Amino acid sequence: MNETTQTQGSLHSEARIAHGALHRLRQDLFVDAFAFRPLPPLEDAKISRWVPWLPGRLRRWACWLPHLTVGFFSVCVLLAMLASSGPGRLHGLLSAAFAVPVAAAPLLTLFRPVGAYWLALCAFVVGGSVDAVVDPWGDVFGNGAFPALLAVMVLVVLRSRPRLAAEMWLVTFAAAGVIMLLTGSGLGQLPPTAFFCAVVLISAAAVRAWREERRQVVETQSVTEEERTRRTLLEERALIARELHDVVAHHMSVIAIQAEAAPYRVKDTPPELATSFATIRENAVAALAELRRILGVVRSADPDAFAESDPEAPQPTLGNLDSLLDSVRGAGLVVEAVVTGSPRPLPQGVELSAYRIVQEGLSNALRHSPGADARVEISYVLGGLGVRIVNGAPSRLAKPSPGAGHGVLGMRERVQMLGGEMTAEHTEDGGFEVAAFIPVANTTGETKAGGARA
Template structure:
């Protein structure tokens, strides 16, 4: 009883596998067999390295030209033989030649349909060999099988690897049945022909699978690079948000303290004024609590190379630039700082962003230009502050720096957030230069001065 149940289960499994194979065969070769599937031209990157720029547009269509040339060569066999044949034979050979020559070109637009047309030509050539030896010796009839083999290879390269097995089974299954029915003299040649075709189609399937794997690898690398850039941008924005949280929280705390102390500085404070100050303090405290609740999640470890270890330490400004310069000098970078113009208090957000830009510029110089000299220029002008960080070419090979390469993106985010402009590019001597201008309005100056006085 158990053996019978196991045998029935095995048969059901085999029947399920067979139904699945037949379903895939039907989907691949019968459903929408003549659907329009044009082959796109080659990508520019695949022809840009070996074709002159003026010919790149035409080189993208090189596979189409090659397939068309092959079809034309097959077609020329017809005309050559038609001129040397009688009228009836010329018409028959000409019609058959079209049936043989069209499928290779058709693979560019309707690959599965091209296979069926080519299979029909191949089966007709087998009949011609069996029933009409005169026509069977024709070069165009003899070329039906090689052309069909080329068509099958093109279809595999254009679609999916499993079609190689499906087309091979259909072709030589039908050809084997036909050879038995007609009893042709070439039936004995079918097994070696089938083996040769199988080897060629497996090779084409392997090439197709390799190309598909390469395409997926390129897509994965592209997505990974984009995701890395997006993640770096989000991390930089989170860092900016955390720093802005500290800046805004400081000013809101000052507002709350001043609103609480104001009624005690005036004798006989009117009740309305005391109520207004109390309302101001309540709103400031509520805004501070909401700000901490929303942005507190981004108070994580500082990813910057020279960040303070104490999370409660005050945010750095340009006044603390000397400690940053000492740090990079101790790390091996010879840096010179030049300040032009009259230093003045700036809004805390501008001070912090300027400091971070200088910090990131020097960090990049350390990572990518070891042994080079660097120069930091800070210019206090009427409309804002200018920054320039430039380093020379490296004197030795830079070590790989995993995860680096997006610092310029973070600097640009900071400058654009403050309405400024920034450029970053290589210098003529092989170094690198970052130049930024951050505008500072009078209102921002007043706010900064007021904050410091408070």
């Protein structure tokens, strides 16, 4: 009883496997066999990688190289079959009529790959049957249709999924075996020819699988890089939000304290004025509470972002630039600082962003240009603040850095947040330059000073 049940289960499993194989065969070779699938031209990146020495004018035509190659092969097949036609006008016409579909099949793979296989297979079956009938001792694979069929199968595998190699191999040699049996030809040529074709098709399938795997790896790397860039941008925005919280919270606290103390500085304060000051204080306190709530959300995504630093320490400004320069000099970077214009108090957000830009620029110089000198320029101009960090070419090989470019992304985010402009590019001597301008609204004191200097 158990043996019968196991036998039935084994037969059922084998039937399911066979049904699944036939279903895949039907989906691959019969459903939408003549669907229009044009081969796209080569991408410019591939052309530049394969033939970087090719002039730009010829590079526009190089993208059609696969199409031209297949077309040239089809023309060669047509000429070869016409040249091998026997004497006689009727025989020549029949050979020409047979050569046209054989030569057209490789060309058809550029537009309808599976349909091209069926066209080549039909030409092979017809040609092999005729040759076997005319010459019983002849070779079914001896006519020109079989090399064209093999080339078509290779092109179809390279353009489609690798499993088509096994499916087309089975269909082709099943048809060849049937022709040999019906025409009485010997099966002696079938095993070696089938083995040779299997090696060719397996090689083509391996190339196709390698190309597909490489494409997926490139796509994965692109997605990973985009995700890394997006994460870096979000982290930088979170950092900016935390720093701005400290700046804004300080001013809001001052407003709340002054609004609370103002009524006590005036004798006989009118009730309306006291109410106004109380409203100002309530709004300031509410704004502080909202800021703390938003900061809590930002910090919850990365609670250990400032684990190594004092969260209660004041945010750095340009006044702390000397200590920053001393620290990078201690790390081995030769840096020079130049300040032009008249230093003046700037909004804390501007000073904090300028300090972070200088900090990141010097960090990039240490990381990517070891042994190079650096120069920091701070320009106080009417209407804004200019920051420039430039370093020379590295004197030794830099270690690879997986986060290359993300520091520049953070600097650009800071400058854009303040409505400024920034450039980051390589210099002619092999170094790197970061230049930013952060606009600052003119205050009354600046206007007077500017008028006095004029």
